Amino acid sequence: MPINVLMPALSPTMTEGKIARWLKAEGDQVKSGQVLCEIETDKATMEVEAVDEGTLAKILVPEGTENVKVNEPIAIIAADGESVSAAASGAPAAAKAAPAAAAPVAAPAVHASPAAVQSADEPDMGETKVMTVREALRDGMAEEMRRDEAVFLMGEEVAEYQGAYKVSQNLLQEFGPRRVVDTPITEQGFAGLAVGAGFMGLKPIVEFMTWNFSMQAIDQIINSAAKTLYMSGGQMGCPIVFRGPNGAASRVAAQHSQCYASWYAHCPGLKVVSPWSAADAKGLIKAAIRDPNPVLILENEILYGTSGPVPVSADYVVPIGKAKIVRPGKDVTITAFSIMVGKALAAAEELAKQGIDAEVIDLRSIRPLDTETIVNSVKKTNRLVSCEEGWPFSGIGSEIGMRMMEECFDWLDAPVKRVHGLDIPLPYAANLEKLALPQAEWIVDAAKSVLYRN
Amino acid sequence: MAPQPPKKKSKADDVVPNSGDLLKYYRDMLLIRRFEEKAGQMYGMGLIGGFCHLYIGQEAVVVGMQSAITPQDSVITSYRDHGHMLACGMDPGGVMAELTGRIGGLSKGKGGSMHMFSKEKNFYGGHGIVGAQVPLGTGLAFAYKYRGLQNVSLTYMGDGAVNQGQVYESFNMAQLWKLPVIFIIENNRYGMGTSIERASSTTDFFHRGAAHGIPGEAVDGMDVLAVREAGIRAVEHARTKGPIILEMQTYRYRGHSMSDPAKYRQKEEVEKMRTQRDPIENLAKVILEAKHADEAKLKEIDREVKDIASRAAEFAQNSPEPPVEELYTDVLVEAR
Numbered sequence: 001m002p003i004n005v006l007m008p009a010l011s012p013t014m015t016e017g018k019i020a021r022w023l024k025a026e027g028d029q030v031k032s033g034q035v036l037c038e039i040e041t042d043k044a045t046m047e048v049e050a051v052d053e054g055t056l057a058k059i060l061v062p063e064g065t066e067n068v069k070v071n072e073p074i075a076i077i078a079a080d081g082e083s084v085s086a087a088a089s090g091a092p093a094a095a096k097a098a099p100a101a102a103a104p105v106a107a108p109a110v111h112a113s114p115a116a117v118q119s120a121d122e123p124d125m126g127e128t129k130v131m132t133v134r135e136a137l138r139d140g141m142a143e144e145m146r147r148d149e150a151v152f153l154m155g156e157e158v159a160e161y162q163g164a165y166k167v168s169q170n171l172l173q174e175f176g177p178r179r180v181v182d183t184p185i186t187e188q189g190f191a192g193l194a195v196g197a198g199f200m201g202l203k204p205i206v207e208f209m210t211w212n213f214s215m216q217a218i219d220q221i222i223n224s225a226a227k228t229l230y231m232s233g234g235q236m237g238c239p240i241v242f243r244g245p246n247g248a249a250s251r252v253a254a255q256h257s258q259c260y261a262s263w264y265a266h267c268p269g270l271k272v273v274s275p276w277s278a279a280d281a282k283g284l285i286k287a288a289i290r291d292p293n294p295v296l297i298l299e300n301e302i303l304y305g306t307s308g309p310v311p312v313s314a315d316y317v318v319p320i321g322k323a324k325i326v327r328p329g330k331d332v333t334i335t336a337f338s339i340m341v342g343k344a345l346a347a348a349e350e351l352a353k354q355g356i357d358a359e360v361i362d363l364r365s366i367r368p369l370d371t372e373t374i375v376n377s378v379k380k381t382n383r384l385v386s387c388e389e390g391w392p393f394s395g396i397g398s399e400i401g402m403r404m405m406e407e408c409f410d411w412l413d414a415p416v417k418r419v420h421g422l423d424i425p426l427p428y429a430a431n432l433e434k435l436a437l438p439q440a441e442w443i444v445d446a447a448k449s450v451l452y453r454n
Numbered sequence: 455m456a457p458q459p460p461k462k463k464s465k466a467d468d469v470v471p472n473s474g475d476l477l478k479y480y481r482d483m484l485l486i487r488r489f490e491e492k493a494g495q496m497y498g499m500g501l502i503g504g505f506c507h508l509y510i511g512q513e514a515v516v517v518g519m520q521s522a523i524t525p526q527d528s529v530i531t532s533y534r535d536h537g538h539m540l541a542c543g544m545d546p547g548g549v550m551a552e553l554t555g556r557i558g559g560l561s562k563g564k565g566g567s568m569h570m571f572s573k574e575k576n577f578y579g580g581h582g583i584v585g586a587q588v589p590l591g592t593g594l595a596f597a598y599k600y601r602g603l604q605n606v607s608l609t610y611m612g613d614g615a616v617n618q619g620q621v622y623e624s625f626n627m628a629q630l631w632k633l634p635v636i637f638i639i640e641n642n643r644y645g646m647g648t649s650i651e652r653a654s655s656t657t658d659f660f661h662r663g664a665a666h667g668i669p670g671e672a673v674d675g676m677d678v679l680a681v682r683e684a685g686i687r688a689v690e691h692a693r694t695k696g697p698i699i700l701e702m703q704t705y706r707y708r709g710h711s712m713s714d715p716a717k718y719r720q721k722e723e724v725e726k727m728r729t730q731r732d733p734i735e736n737l738a739k740v741i742l743e744a745k746h747a748d749e750a751k752l753k754e755i756d757r758e759v760k761d762i763a764s765r766a767a768e769f770a771q772n773s774p775e776p777p778v779e780e781l782y783t784d785v786l787v788e789a790r
Binding site for chain 2: 152178183184186188189190191192193194195196197198199200201202219220223224228229230231232233234235236237239268269271292293
């Protein structure tokens with residue numbers, strides 16, 4: 001029975017990749033452990049080793065092919081004793097009884113927000129270029145490092161490895177090891193060290209490989225970075241950026257899948273932003289680096305590979321504390337941040353089909369929260385659904401709901417509804433994980449419920 | 455001062471303190487002593503609230519170390535910090551008014567005993583979480599190296615902090631990157647009420663950097679001249695080679711904080727230290743024996759520092775409480 005070689009998933013969030021190079025040719029003997037080909041993902045180029053032995057009977061996907069889906073057959077191996085020509089001529093056998101692709105169904109990959117309303121405070125985008133969120137973050141850092149010699153990046157794998165998620169690609173090459181600093185795995189230590197350097201007037205960017213690891217360092221973030229300005233009567237501030245991917249990635253289970261928005265937004269002395277679009281990723285990271293206060297950027301691994309138009313200008317800075325209406329509407333307001341914005345927009349599309357015109361607000365900044373933009377929207381729609389991936393208890397939705405009570409109670413025609421992750425540690429199993437994370441359909445249901453359309 | 459045969463040639467040998475230096479150390483230590491006694495008294499009167507950790511007994515450590523550095527070098531420590539601030543030259547009135555929570559305090563009354571800072575005097579706090587100042591101090595050294603400066607960071611911690619994980623994270627990075635930092639362990643033998651023997655698997659704390667290749671030295675922390683000599687050697691090492699540890703063997707006469715009756719140790723132990731090892735009394739003996747000054751001069755110094763402490767206390771009581779508007783200032787640096 002000929003063996004199908006399938007396109008492998010090389011990271012938890014990979015859904016497709018490119019066959020960069022075949023190292024074996026048709027007719028070659030293949031032994032287990034030998035490198036068959038190189039596959040390029042958006043993060044890295046990886047070698048794929050053979051698991052099965054035999055003769056490479058046919059290459060189904062030639063090198064250079066892009067967007068090859070995970071689990072698609074890419075070659076056929078004839079086992080020892082089998083006829084190579086028969087194996088090669090046979091149509092690819094049905095994929096092995098693999099479960100449905102492990103990769104998640106992500107939100108729409110390209111930000112489609114053509115109807116976005118440009119508020120007066122919104123900086124002019126000028127000339128734009130389509131790039132990924134990953135590249136936008138990198139460009140934002142690089143521009144600020146060129147602009148200010150006091151800015152440096154430190155964290156695990158940020159330099160030689162080019163970033164665990166490749167966000168710091170080429171920064172070491174441009175700025176050298178003095179300003180792009182690989183650290184040991186020692187979050188509390190390097191977070192504290194960076195805060196000390198900030199007291200001295202440097203402007204550190206600290207990358208946490210993921211925000212989950214920041215819990216090791218939370219004392220330094222809150223007690224040292226956030227409070228020193230106050231405790232010193234204004235003498236000693238800390239201009240620092242902490243950043244990294246936040247929230248669930250894909251199938252990495254409870255300890256690596258958590259939203260920290262509510263944790264850090266709780267604390268005075270910190271600013272917390274969480275961009276969704278590539279343009280905001282660049283505009284906000286630049287604002288964060290220029291800000292004289294500690295700013296936390298909650299990024300999202302699944303969004304790193306998504307693309308959108310990004311201003312080319314090095315002067316494009318998005319002000320912290322301003323939400324953005326990414327889809328205007330009149331029937332119901334939906335607030336979201338980070339990956340939930342994509343899901344909210346998908347929900348709005350579905351609602352539109354059902355005759356409901358939803359307004360979607362990308363919060364962008366969690367602290368300070370742009371209450372004014374939400375209140376103005378609610379005064380128009382009279383209904384609000386808040387979306388977040390994190391847990392409900394004391395979540396961002398709780399805060400927004402309360403603020404609506406305080407500021408526009410009389411404009412509400414229905415109680416504010418919250419869409420959020422289930423109140424459990426995130427499970428590993430694919431089916432349970434999907435059930436635990438908020439989906440676009442949940443938002444559709446919530447919107448209809450505040451409109452009493454269920 | 456009785457001349458000591460140098461063990462090896464070092465910078466310390468070239469800078470033997472003269473009479474003026476010795477009197478300055480005497481004065482600086484005595485100022486801390488009188489200031490702390492006054493603070494203790496004011497705490498008893500209800501003028502100082504919250505936690506208040508006195509430095510009485512340990513004065514030789516900061517005064518000796520301060521004499522080994524330049525004003526451009528930085529100091530950071532934990533919450534037993536009044537002595538460090540006075541040694542850095544911060545205004546005693548400003549320190550005392552912070553203890554009383556008044557607008558004239560160094561942090562406008564918003565930091566208190568454990569959280570004071572002075573950019574001007576290169577004092578970076580005053581930190582309330584045991585051990586947290588160690589990565590911060592390592593970061594000050596990182597900034598010196600980043601900027602190509604020749605300064606050193608004096609990073610103080612107590613014997614209680616040396617069992618915190620982040621201390622070793624800092625040791626590792628400091629040695630990995632050869633940062634100009636001196637880790638000063640003030641071993642006063644008790645982490646709050648727990649003796650070092652009950653808290654630490656090994657109590658030779660100067661060895662604690664060995665796993666990272668950081669050299670360490672045990673120093674008589676009750677002898678300001680021994681501290682100074684070790685300090686000068688350590689500064690030289692830090693500037694040229696990287697981190698070094700000084701374990702200052704010292705003693706606090708008072709409890710951990712004002713509310714600590716110190717029942718975990720014998721009165722005789724405290725008494726013995728006070729009578730035989732007191733850093734101020736012992737320096738007075740050196741001064742008098744070598745005739746650097748006479749009794750009258752020392753009395754005059756005592757009057758001077760008592761007066762400074764009294765005036766600080768007076769200022770701290772007369773300075774008004776911070777106005778209500780201060781509640782919301784300094785939370786964030788406003789956009790420029």
